Amino acid sequence: MIEFKNIYKQFGEKVVLNDVSHRMETGKCNLIIGTSGSGKTVLQKCLVGLIEPDKGEINYDGTSFTDMSEEDRKLLRQQIGMLFQGSALFDSMTVEQNVMFPLDMFSKLNNAEKHKRVDEVLARVNLVDANKKFPAEISGGMKKRVGIARAIVLNPKYLFCDEPNSGLDPQTSMVIDKLIYDITKEFNMTTVINTHDMNSVMEIGENILYMYQGQHEWSGNNQEIIFSKNERLNSFIFASEFLKDAKDMRMLEAKGKIDNDRNMDELLK
Amino acid sequence: MTIFTDFGRYLLMLKGMFSRPENHKMYWKEFMHQCSDIGIGSLGIVSIISFFIGAVSAVQTAYQLVSPVIPKETIAQIVRDTVILEFAPTLVCIVLAGVIGSKIASELGNMRVSEQIDALEIMGINTKSYLVMPKIAASLVTIPMLVIVAMVLGIWGGRIAGVASGILSSEQFDKGLLNAFVPYNVTFALIKSYTFAFIISSIPAYFGYYVKGGALEIGRSSTKSVVISCIMLLLADYVLSQLLLSPAG
Numbered sequence: 302m303i304e305f306k307n308i309y310k311q312f313g314e315k316v317v318l319n320d321v322s323h324r325m326e327t328g329k330c331n332l333i334i335g336t337s338g339s340g341k342t343v344l345q346k347c348l349v350g351l352i353e354p355d356k357g358e359i360n361y362d363g364t365s366f367t368d369m370s371e372e373d374r375k376l377l378r379q380q381i382g383m384l385f386q387g388s389a390l391f392d393s394m395t396v397e398q399n400v401m402f403p404l405d406m407f408s409k410l411n412n413a414e415k416h417k418r419v420d421e422v423l424a425r426v427n428l429v430d431a432n433k434k435f436p437a438e439i440s441g442g443m444k445k446r447v448g449i450a451r452a453i454v455l456n457p458k459y460l461f462c463d464e465p466n467s468g469l470d471p472q473t474s475m476v477i478d479k480l481i482y483d484i485t486k487e488f489n490m491t492t493v494i495n496t497h498d499m500n501s502v503m504e505i506g507e508n509i510l511y512m513y514q515g516q517h518e519w520s521g522n523n524q525e526i527i528f529s530k531n532e533r534l535n536s537f538i539f540a541s542e543f544l545k546d547a548k549d550m551r552m553l554e555a556k557g558k559i560d561n562d563r564n565m566d567e568l569l570k
Numbered sequence: 571m572t573i574f575t576d577f578g579r580y581l582l583m584l585k586g587m588f589s590r591p592e593n594h595k596m597y598w599k600e601f602m603h604q605c606s607d608i609g610i611g612s613l614g615i616v617s618i619i620s621f622f623i624g625a626v627s628a629v630q631t632a633y634q635l636v637s638p639v640i641p642k643e644t645i646a647q648i649v650r651d652t653v654i655l656e657f658a659p660t661l662v663c664i665v666l667a668g669v670i671g672s673k674i675a676s677e678l679g680n681m682r683v684s685e686q687i688d689a690l691e692i693m694g695i696n697t698k699s700y701l702v703m704p705k706i707a708a709s710l711v712t713i714p715m716l717v718i719v720a721m722v723l724g725i726w727g728g729r730i731a732g733v734a735s736g737i738l739s740s741e742q743f744d745k746g747l748l749n750a751f752v753p754y755n756v757t758f759a760l761i762k763s764y765t766f767a768f769i770i771s772s773i774p775a776y777f778g779y780y781v782k783g784g785a786l787e788i789g790r791s792s793t794k795s796v797v798i799s800c801i802m803l804l805l806a807d808y809v810l811s812q813l814l815l816s817p818a819g
Contacts, residue, residue: 349692375592378694389685403693406593461692 302327303348303459303491308357310343310515317343318354319515327362328489330482330505332496335512336537341495342463344512348493349381349461350374361459379407382452384481386464388444390436390451396423397432400450407455422450426480442473446480453484459491460484466498474498478505499538502526503551511537527551580776586698587706601704608670608705608771609712613719615669616662620720623657624649624727632737642738646728646746651755653724655815659759660807662720663766666713667799671774674705675795678778679788687779702775709771710764717763721756758814765806773799 303325310318318340325331333341346352359366404415426446466474482505485492506523519531539548591597631648690697729743777795
């Protein structure tokens with residue numbers, strides 16, 4: 302569980318985060334949503350320590366991250382995996398070397414064990430026969446999967462994903478969402494996802510924080526969001542007529558007025 | 571004000587490099603990789619430049635020494651001393667500032683912009699230690715070696731050019747080469763090359779590490795780093811010459 306209280310961050314005159322508090326729960330996909338410039342990325346970077354908040358407190362499973370020494374932070378970070386928006390794969394390394402890098406740096410496994418672990422995680426993200434390829438030789442979706450594989454190779458307790466679906470087609474986005482969701486459940490991780498993708502919100506949003514102009518505007522889950530009366534949230538989430546219709550359908554479905562036998566697993570096959 | 575901010579951040583970057591490595595083997599691997607990149611990678615250009623610099627200095631010295639009173643051996647002496655004192659350390663390092671400096675700045679800049687540095691930080695790696703330190707250390711090890719190679723090849727180039735163009739015989743050149751040789755000049759050249767190695771690796775590392783923006787900014791910061799490295803290198807050249815060679819110093 303990651304809990305943060307009264308996070309405040311200012312760049313020059315601009316207040317980017319203003320008194321933001323929330324709790325990211327263990328074993329769940331915790332989503333941070335909001336328009337561009339609402340402070341999602343800054344908040345996520347504050348949570349992992351890439352940016353220092355001006356005020357506020359961040360706790361990882363009850364341990365204060367804010368007051369931690371740099372050495373203790375380095376140790377904690379070995380339990381954090383992060384998938385970046387652009388995947389952030391090391392260009393000069395192959396897929397296999399990218400995934401093996403955290404093992405080389407932090408594990409005491411021998412070479413054979415490392416290769417076995419790399420093969421395991423690559424198989425887990427459905428990437429086979431790509432071990433020897435360089436990032437420039439694989440597609441965007443594959444890069445995301447390599448990024449996820451690298452993030453989970455050390456069995457982290459916390460997984461952060463910054464816009465995991467950006468630049469991907471809807472079908473690949475669903476595959477990535479499902480992968481993140483399954484991995485979160487399988488390893489009981491605290492997963493924090495920054496997203497703009499409404500499909501992700503509706504499919505995997507178990508704990509959603511909606512931010513508006515650097516402030517906590519609304520929080521709830523993907524069921525509660527359908528019934529929310531928050532106008533800012535509704536105009537952000539259900540921006541188009543199509544999405545408004547989808548919302549109405551979901552409301553009717555939730556109230557038991559219509560049946561919906563869609564099965565994500567079947568669709569993904 | 572920006573100069574002070576930059577200088578302060580530069581010092582903080584250097585201070586931040588000194589921490590306990592997360593994994594000695596990986597750091598050693600990175601150091602060796604950089605040694606190969608910087609040292610072996612620059613050997614070709616250094617060899618070509620130094621050979622021709624030596625050759626040109628032999629021909630031009632002969633052109634200027636028209637008096638029959640001055641023995642031909644003097645040409646070899648002048649070639650030797652100019653190559654050792656100035657051409658090998660300074661000119662080679664100016665070229666290396668372009669070759670290595672732009673490589674370091676653009677490599678780190680690209681890693682910064684594509685969030686690879688953030689990815690390493692998230693893993694719990696001190697990126698200043700892991701990315702910057704091996705580059706500076708590898709430069710400090712390989713650049714003085716390259717300068718020694720440049721000295722040898724420069725003098726060799728002067729000998730070949732002098733003999734081939736009939737300016738002097740190989741015996742005259744060899745005799746002149748041994749005349750009034752001051753070993754301190756080599757020490758001075760090595761002191762310069764260590765100083766220059768530090769300048770041409772740390773300044774581009776700073777500009778690359780802290781780059782903000784995209785591809786355009788990487789290019790700009792790479793160019794800026796080379797220009798500033800060259801200026802600092804020439805300033806250091808003057809200061810070191812004043813301190814270590816000046817009769818008053």
